[in-house]
Amino acid sequence: MKKLTSLAGVVAAVAALALPLSAQAHRAWLAPTSTVLSGTEAWVGFDAGMSNGVFIADHAAMNLAGLTIVAPDGSTAAPQNAMTGKYRSTFDLHLTQAGTYRIANVSGGVVVSYKQGGETKRWRGAEAAMAAAIPADATDVVATRSNSRTETFVTLGEPSTTALTPTGQGLELVPVTHPNDLAAGEAATFKLVRDGQPAADLDVTIARGGTRYRDNPEEMTVRTGADGSFTVTWPEPGMYWMNASVRTPASGEQLAYTAQYNGVLEVLP
Template sequence: MKKSLALIAAIAALALPMSAQAHRAWLAPTSTVLSGTDAWVGFDAGMSNGVFIPDHAAMNLAGLVITAPDGSTAAPENMMRGRYRSTFDLHLTQAGTWKVANVSSGLTATWTENGEQKRWRGQAADFPAALPAGAADVVAVRVSSRIETFVTLGAPTDTVFTNSGEGLTLIPVTHPNDLAAGEAATFRLSNDGLPAAGVSVTIARGGTRYRDNPEEMTVTTGADGSFTVTWPEPGMYWLNATVRTPAQGDTVAANAQYVAVMEVLS
């Protein structure tokens, strides 16, 4: 096994599903800041050329996890998967901030066996048993993806902002439901529980169908994983970061992707 793992190298083609490489994934709420004792929010989720434009494929929501302000897990309602987007509703029954995330993780691998190339995808814990004794030219990549957004009923809270310790995780310094055009907001990224330093973060504003300028920005995280964004205009924004870590010794390569959708108000 150690000899096989020594052959492991990072390859981007195995890191994420093909649709995630060629298109942008997004999970967008109809509202992010609401008032009252309870409220409903709708969500669209898709993969597309432009953010928030359902023109390619619906998102698979098998990894959907909704965290209520008290830390409990809530269930979506009225879920449907169409040709170009998946949709669901969420009944906000608690005051505070809710986190809605579509999370996936696993491992992809290829190897040669008796002159034939084999492919495997599954959970990392199952990989050692799945790899046959005669496997050669083993290439394995641990992959993780987190696509999330946040909605708040009443006053914002921060109980849902926990560090998962796996893959890329966003830890807000500025609350994501307290964003205004012309003001700076700061966030931190961690990768496998450690500060994600030197990571490029792409920020794009929705509504590209109605303008020529894509209005994209790129910022880089500092040594502590933090980055700051000054929002130029109100609107719904898409944030994306990817970290590729090469294999080292007996440690397999890892590719992690993070996407967040945030609303900036005027």
């Protein structure tokens, strides 16, 4: 462990995040067919991919190995009819409880780059397994702890908040305004936390979907305050993509760190 942390302190952070993100240049999204539903039960479909334009399946399907669905009572729900194609992954969710569901694809761990015998090699896995996994004769070791979260929210009936409780891992959205109570022309407030602590002074990019037939993408950037909060006034109805990221260099015994958040929210008329 000492070998890894000391070398990590004098080299730059690894640029790549762990799966499911395939490349920093492409935007990861998890888009539902509906976000607000009524009745005693309902079905919602989801598309998940990475692309240059949000919600345009033209680059790569998302690896859903880290898919976690939190039901309104805090239990875990299971996706159904899952499929991975060339450009998008899909699945369905049967809503059987009243309230709000949090649907998230999450990955985390450590990414390590090193040289052995003149050859560059990489390893990805849990931080606890890192020291044993890197050969004793490895040189030029670069270790970065990473976390990525791509998520959306769906409500059946009245909104609830149990599923919105943060895990304390990575970069997370803590709603002040409920994520399924958004309307065009109205302001909504959220907070970003990093490992459970306020994520201050971060740029948050917000883009509206449907850009394929527009001359210019509709994007805006807001910045989090000291408590991690930020406010958005939605210009039009539609499906919106939200992104923020944070990177810190290695320091002492602390590994370099990178985290990314991608959220999908629907704004109603």
